[in-house]
Amino acid sequence: MAEKKLMKGNEALAEGAVRAGCRFFAGYPITPQNEIPEYMSWRLPQVGGTFVQSESEVSAINMVYGAAATGVRCMTSSSSPGISLKQEGISYCAGADLPSLVVNVMRGGPGLGNIAGAQGDYWQATRGGGHGDYRTFVMAPSSVSEMANFPDKCFEVAFKYRVPAMILADGLIGQMMEPVDFTRPEIDLRTIPEPAWALGVNNGREKRMIKSLYINEGCLEKTVIERVKRYKQIEESEVLYEEKMLEDAELALVAYGISARVSVAAMKLARAKGIKVGLFRPITLWPYPKKRLLELSDRIKKFLAVEMNLGQMVDDVRLSLNGAAEVYLHSKPGGSLISAEEVCATIESVVKKGAKEYAAAK
Amino acid sequence: MYQGIRISGFGGQGVISAGVLLAQAGMMEGKEVSFFPSYGAEMRGGTANCSVVVASDEVSTPIVTTPDTVIVLNEPSLAKFEPMVKPGGLLIINSSLVNSKAARKDINVLYVPCNEIAGELGNTKVMNMVAIGAFAAATGAMSIDAIARALPKVYKKLKPEVIELNIKALQRGAEFKLN
Amino acid sequence: MQLQNKRPESLLDVKMHYCPGCGHGTIHRVIAEVMDELGIRGRTIGVVPVGCSVFADAYFNCDMIQGPHGRGPAEATGIKRAKPETIVFSYQGDGDLASIGMAEIVHAAIRSENITVVFVNNAIYGMTGGQMAPTTLIGQKATTCPEGRTAKQAGYPIKMCELLATIDGATYLERTTVHNVPGVIKTKTALRKAFQNQIDGKGFSMVEILSMCPTNWGTRLDNPSEATKFIAESMLPVFPLGIYKGQQKTN
Numbered sequence: 001m002a003e004k005k006l007m008k009g010n011e012a013l014a015e016g017a018v019r020a021g022c023r024f025f026a027g028y029p030i031t032p033q034n035e036i037p038e039y040m041s042w043r044l045p046q047v048g049g050t051f052v053q054s055e056s057e058v059s060a061i062n063m064v065y066g067a068a069a070t071g072v073r074c075m076t077s078s079s080s081p082g083i084s085l086k087q088e089g090i091s092y093c094a095g096a097d098l099p100s101l102v103v104n105v106m107r108g109g110p111g112l113g114n115i116a117g118a119q120g121d122y123w124q125a126t127r128g129g130g131h132g133d134y135r136t137f138v139m140a141p142s143s144v145s146e147m148a149n150f151p152d153k154c155f156e157v158a159f160k161y162r163v164p165a166m167i168l169a170d171g172l173i174g175q176m177m178e179p180v181d182f183t184r185p186e187i188d189l190r191t192i193p194e195p196a197w198a199l200g201v202n203n204g205r206e207k208r209m210i211k212s213l214y215i216n217e218g219c220l221e222k223t224v225i226e227r228v229k230r231y232k233q234i235e236e237s238e239v240l241y242e243e244k245m246l247e248d249a250e251l252a253l254v255a256y257g258i259s260a261r262v263s264v265a266a267m268k269l270a271r272a273k274g275i276k277v278g279l280f281r282p283i284t285l286w287p288y289p290k291k292r293l294l295e296l297s298d299r300i301k302k303f304l305a306v307e308m309n310l311g312q313m314v315d316d317v318r319l320s321l322n323g324a325a326e327v328y329l330h331s332k333p334g335g336s337l338i339s340a341e342e343v344c345a346t347i348e349s350v351v352k353k354g355a356k357e358y359a360a361a362k
Numbered sequence: 363m364y365q366g367i368r369i370s371g372f373g374g375q376g377v378i379s380a381g382v383l384l385a386q387a388g389m390m391e392g393k394e395v396s397f398f399p400s401y402g403a404e405m406r407g408g409t410a411n412c413s414v415v416v417a418s419d420e421v422s423t424p425i426v427t428t429p430d431t432v433i434v435l436n437e438p439s440l441a442k443f444e445p446m447v448k449p450g451g452l453l454i455i456n457s458s459l460v461n462s463k464a465a466r467k468d469i470n471v472l473y474v475p476c477n478e479i480a481g482e483l484g485n486t487k488v489m490n491m492v493a494i495g496a497f498a499a500a501t502g503a504m505s506i507d508a509i510a511r512a513l514p515k516v517y518k519k520l521k522p523e524v525i526e527l528n529i530k531a532l533q534r535g536a537e538f539k540l541n
Numbered sequence: 542m543q544l545q546n547k548r549p550e551s552l553l554d555v556k557m558h559y560c561p562g563c564g565h566g567t568i569h570r571v572i573a574e575v576m577d578e579l580g581i582r583g584r585t586i587g588v589v590p591v592g593c594s595v596f597a598d599a600y601f602n603c604d605m606i607q608g609p610h611g612r613g614p615a616e617a618t619g620i621k622r623a624k625p626e627t628i629v630f631s632y633q634g635d636g637d638l639a640s641i642g643m644a645e646i647v648h649a650a651i652r653s654e655n656i657t658v659v660f661v662n663n664a665i666y667g668m669t670g671g672q673m674a675p676t677t678l679i680g681q682k683a684t685t686c687p688e689g690r691t692a693k694q695a696g697y698p699i700k701m702c703e704l705l706a707t708i709d710g711a712t713y714l715e716r717t718t719v720h721n722v723p724g725v726i727k728t729k730t731a732l733r734k735a736f737q738n739q740i741d742g743k744g745f746s747m748v749e750i751l752s753m754c755p756t757n758w759g760t761r762l763d764n765p766s767e768a769t770k771f772i773a774e775s776m777l778p779v780f781p782l783g784i785y786k787g788q789q790k791t792n
Contacts, residue, residue: 006386006395006515024623032401050622054615055648062612062645066588066619069606074623092609115401176424177382177397179389199604200624201584209598211607265422337425 004179010035012148012180020152021187023049024074026063031115032171033105036077057082061089068098069210071198073155077103091130095212099158103167105174108335116335117171122312125168126286133224135231137165138285140256144178152184161230172258240283249278254317255306256282263306266343290320297324304328363418365503366426370411370443371435376490381412387504387512388416396424433493479534488531495535506532549573551582553602562765564719564752571729585628588613590637593667611642614649617656630657636666639675639699653710653744657735663754671757675699702749702785713738713746713787720772751776
């Protein structure tokens with residue numbers, strides 16, 4: 001195995017994407033994700049790829065839309081306000097069945113918000129974000145190593161099912177440095193056949209069309225229903241999650257990304273006080289690990305969602321459990337980091353008093 | 363073993379690079395590490411700070427809120443970070459630029475005239491190395507040798523003689539002892 | 542008897558949906574002829590806009606892509622940069638290119654993207670039913686300026702060739718018309734240059750084509766020449782024909 005390298009989350013993600021075969025990147029500067037376009041600007045030319053600094057996030061996602069139509073592994077990255085601007089293009093990628101990767105290194109919102117790490121774009125990422133009936137495959141890294149290794153999984157899923165994929169990171173994961181192992185082997189693009197739908201030099205074949213407009217009655221419905229079948233397959237086959245110390249847990253923390261890191265620390269604090277706490281970490285946010293969460297409720301009757309927002313993922317916890325267990329929330333909006341001590345205090349309250357909800361934000 | 367560190371000073375004092383260096387050295391010693399910078403709308407002359415964790419177990423939070431060690435390189439940083447130090451923890455003060463004394467009695471304080479020592483060595487830029495040399499020796503969190511080995515990994519373009527100078531600064535810092 | 546003229550291979554034998562007297566059909570045909578003559582059909586990708594010509598993807602016999610309103614130049618950038626061996630053209634109307642897509646067209650020109658842009662200017666929004674376009678003339682009636690466009694309320698018509706001519710990256714800009722036969726012939730010459738430039742790697746080329754929209758201009762059905770007259774008498778003074786950037790005219 002290669003030597004571990006100390007890398008910033010954003011840079012690890014960029015390098016991971018290149019190793020996963022990304023050959024086209026378009027993006028626009030916004031904090032806290034600037035290291036991604038900066039890295040791509042020198043790295044992509046080394047592997048024969050293309051980097052474009054676009055005039056806007058809108059333009060960037062549409063460049064990706066165009067590049068994706070040629071079957072190239074392509075991506076764009078931004079942070080919350082910029083991701084809002086990309087939603088039109090993401091919807092078109094979904095509607096035209098174009099695989100692409102969008103990275104959101106979240107910051108505080110709404111509006112211009114702040115540049116600290118936050119998790120306020122969960123609903124936007126998992127509910128579609130843009131217009132129309134569609135789904136985006138969403139992964140939430142919680143370490144620099146995962147930043148490095150998730151682009152590969154995203155491209156794999158995006159191409160297999162022809163859907164846009166998203167990595168939902170945050171300013172903390174993007175800016176922090178940690179040792180990185182690139183555990184997935186570098187993709188040899190020569191071994192991947194060109195997709196049967198890709199536009200390009202046609203060599204006498206039938207013309208191909210990439211489109212999302214189906215104006216004749218019933219045609220759009222048919223297209224969407226066909227796509228929903230692929231969404232079902234993704235829900236069956238591509239769910240990822242991690243469990244820590246749930247075997248004997250009386251309470252399960254449910255958290256993703258940086259909140260999951262804080263939750264581990266809170267879990268240790270609580271266990272030191274004799275409270276049996278475990279952690280359930282969804283790695284894919286869509287598809288959400290609903291089934292597993294429901295299975296856990298056979299044993300665990302209290303679930304505490306921990307989020308750096310006003311309480312968004314907690315909806316999915318409730319939907320998954322559908323009343324089978326009590327659901328609590330510890331949340332903190334506004335781009336402020338949750339501390340392990342705060343979470344531990346909520347754990348104690350929930351376990352001892354069973355109170356309904358605890359929002360740390362005042 | 364767990365050592366949470368906060369380093370703070372003016373932009374340009376080498377706050378960020380000192381933090382990266384500690385993380386790199388910790389990693390090379392086989393420890394779990396994380397580094398997190400303050401970032402954003404900052405400019406030359408503004409303040410900068412960073413969090414470093416060096417631990418034997420997986421690092422949970424990369425932002426250190428109750429540091430075992432705080433290193434302050436300028437006056438404003440003292441006021442901001444002294445209250446954060448864990449009781450019984452260590453506060454290293456760059457006494458060349460910080461005139462105030464620490465107020466707390468429940469922590470260990472080490473006054474190191476980083477700029478003066480760096481000046482004696484011929485380059486005030488290495489003042490951050492004096493500070494982290496003092497940190498390594500006082501806490502035992504990592505060896506001076508590990509930091510020295512980490513130097514060329516972090517500063518890829520430095521000439522050997524400049525690396526040498528940095529190592530000297532580390533060693534001079536390591537000579538400072540508590541009490 | 543010898544066959545003098547036939548449908549270009551680059552245009553499929555399908556019924557177009559355009560209104561009688563609309564300029565799109567003519568422009569499609571001329572593009573297709575140029576593609577045939579340059580032998581690029583097998584490697585051409587067409588980007589269609591949002592507007593009446595969104596259905597052009599079904600008419601051209603080459604790979605085609607539809608995208609969001611106004612973003613054609615960005616899509617074309619992505620395609621051309623990802624597959625430089627292809628020939629990429631973006632076909633856009635005035636609302637698409639000169640209003641919602643203003644940033645994309647300007648910056649594609651600034652980057653001198655090696656693409657060909659076909660800009661159809663008929664001074665009106667067609668598909669949505671005749672609203673005021675960025676190129677609608679002062680005094681011209683539209684459904685969102687029923688008494689005629691006034692500068693006070695809606696500003697002035699934008700002249701894209703003149704605007705883009707200020708940009709260093711714009712290689713070739715020409716305005717032509719399809720309201721008469723000499724205009725169609727000149728349009729074809731201009732389009733050939735615009736495609737040839739791309740083949741030669743010369744960068745951004747755009748042909749702005751003044752075109753008829755009899756339906757939304759309210760042209761009387763029994764007098765279709767009213768539409769060509771509108772171009773000749775009203776549009777040409779505001780949008781003068783000619784080369785705004787690039788090579789001199791050749792035959």
